[in-house]
Amino acid sequence: MSTHEDFCRTRAAEARADADAAALANVRDRCLRAAAAWDVMADRAHRTDRLRADQELRKAALADH
Template sequence: MSTESELCRARAAQARAEADAATLENVRERCLRAEAAWIAMAERGEHADTMRANLAAAKQG
């Protein structure tokens, strides 16, 4: 896993913690949307890393 993916996952966890601590519904919803966005970014980055590794392996063999 890349450092960028780890950062995104950490930010997602932070957004979830903020959502759990929120007392206002709109703040909670905003934090949950942020969590979903960070998770999506992490997944896209991980997919790109996998594709890049597969391409490099195909070029070698």
């Protein structure tokens, strides 16, 4: 897991905790929207890391031939 993905997952967890602690519905909703956005960014970072690793493997395989 990359540092960026970790960061995003941590922020998502914090936003969910803030939502759980919120007394006002609009604050809770805002926190849940933020958590969803952080989840999207973390998923994107994970996908990017995976694609980058796959590309490096392909380049290494081509270099070996």
